[in-house]
Amino acid sequence: MARDARFDGRFYIAVKTTGIFCRPICPANLPREENVEYFLDKAQALQAGYRPCLRCRPDSAPSSWAWKGVETTFLRALQLIERGELQTTSLAALSDRLGISDRYLRQLFQGHLGMSPKQYALYHQLMFAKQLIHSSSLPISEIAFASGFQSIRRFNDAFKKVIRLTPSQVRKDEQAYTEVSYIDLAFKGALDWPHMLDFYRLRAINGIESIDNTSYQRSFTLANNPGWFRIYPVKTGVMRVEFNLEDTRQLKPLVNQLRRMFDLDTDILHIEQQLSQVAPQLIQRTGIRIPGVWNTWEAGVRAILGQQVSIKAAMGQLNLLVHTLQPNGVSHFPTPEEVSQADLSFLRMPQSRKETLARFARFVTENPESTPEQWLQIKGIGPWTVNYARLRGASEPNCFLAGDLVVKKAITKFPAITTDSVSPWGSYATFHCWSHA
Structure with a gap:
């Protein structure tokens, strides 16, 4: 009320x-x-x-983990379905990927949501379509395919049956034509955008990332399709994403990626209240969120090149790597295959670190679904590197980098801060510690 x-x-x-x-x-x-x-x-x-x-x-509405604490398999199934898994594969194949039977998967959804996985997938598609109708510049015909439908007719029929309105009734006013496609993403709570831009600016890869006073832009590859996006705030609680995608069907995965990358689904007020109870002077600027990178592979490469050197030195090596492997013009972050097949002798860093990078690239090439925790078996990769990848590549909320030099210095000012005391928000505690540097 x-x-x-x-x-x-x-x-x-x-x-x-x-x-x-x-x-x-x-x-x-x-x-x-x-x-x-x-x-x-x-x-x-x-x-x-x-x-x-x-x-x-x-x-x-901003996303919320209403199902925290329930079965891990169910949560993973939700995530995969929301990424569009059932649009490209069968329920049986999804169940196999989860390591359970399709009968048990249906039981999980019936018990937690009162519906089947396919019904959930359909409702998720329709709500995303409705979001696009309200908040994007896409014509309705493209929205049908972007939300995972195979035909405009099936989209119209499903939309009218479930929403009880036609798409054109929802979009009462014709959207003005724009040369660049865009979608608006809602979030709640404070977001210290200048802080996030400053963080990205120091770590930008020339030719892939571009940061100005108000926006962040980068190129990417998604499901083997090249694209680019530019994100910036348009009003309180809303970020606008301008984008170019060759395959519109990849829009939902892109939105999921951006919500994770810019930490748009976190309850920042709740987190800052808890951290303030641990160390009242820790939070000197509100709205600091996790500035993610595109994926864990990229975060792992950044972490390896950043071992025991300054940010400036690490970025010098990263730009050298990216530009040497793409002499005719940078278009994407190097893949594990490209790095594993390259002669890395051009890098200006200790031989042991070059060998670690090569081993890491080979491991990810052979194990593309591996998690950062599994990287510990690779010689030269330790807990700091893994936690950095979890922090920025997976945007995990509870990665407190207690071994980081800047964090160690901050802890001397705030002795109440420990890995346990800042749990489950260790990642945010890390960034607040860095903000005191």
């Missing part, structure tokens, strides 16, 4: 008399309590027959 923004994305309110479900922050008149149902997930509200509110737009 207070429309408290801290609960946005954590649950949804469905009104029986109108058949509509809303975010907790919806400005509409409050319904009577006996006419209200509550849901943890948007898909559950759709399954119950409610359509999303056009005023508060639940499709754009």
Whole structure:
């Protein structure tokens, strides 16, 4: 009833008399309590027959881990389905990847959500489509394919059946034509964008990343398709992403990647409250989030080249690596295969570190699904390198780099800070420690 923004994305309110479900922050008149149902997930509200509110737009609500603490397999299944796994493979193949039977996977979804995995996938596609209709410059025909449908007709039929409106009814006003495609991404809480840009600026790869006073831009490869994006704030709680993709079907994976990379789904107020209780003077600027990199492979390379040297020296070696391997013009971050096949003698660093990089590239080439924890078996890679990859490559929230020199110096000022005391927000404690440097 207070429309408290801290609960946005954590649950949804469905009104029986109108058949509509809303975010907790919806400005509409409050319904009577006996006419209200509550849901943890948007898909559950759709399954119950409610359509999303056009005023508060639940499709754009910041994501929230409503299922923390439940079965790990279920969480992993949710993540894979939200990335579009069932659009390209069967339920049986997904189950095999999870190491369970498809019958057990259906039981998990029925028990936690009250629906089948395929129903969840469909509802997720439709809510993403609705978000694109409201918040992107894409024409509806492209939105159909971007949200995972194989035909415009099937998209229109499914949208009308579940949302109970046609796509054109949702997009009442024709979007003005723009030369560059864009989508707006919502988030909640403070985001110290200047701090994040400064962090990226010191670590930018020439030809791949570009940072100005307001935006971050980079090129990438996604499912073997090249692309680029530029991200910048347009208003409080909204980041705009301009992008170019050869395959529009990769838009959802790109959005997932960017929400992770720029840490748009975290409850920053809750995190900072907890860290302030541990060390009241630690947080000198609010809204510091994890500035991620494209993937764990890139983070691993950055960490190896950054072992025991300054940021400036590490970036000199990284730019040398990228530009030497692409003499005709930089288009992407080098792949594990490219690095493993290269003669790395041109790098100006100890031979042992060159050999570590070569071993790492070979390992990732042979084990593309490996996790950073598995890299510890590689000679030359220790806990600091692994934790850095977890921190920036996977954006894990609880990677406290206690062995980092800057962090060690900060701990002398804040003796209450330990790996245990800042858990489960060690990553944020690390960045706040760095902010005191």
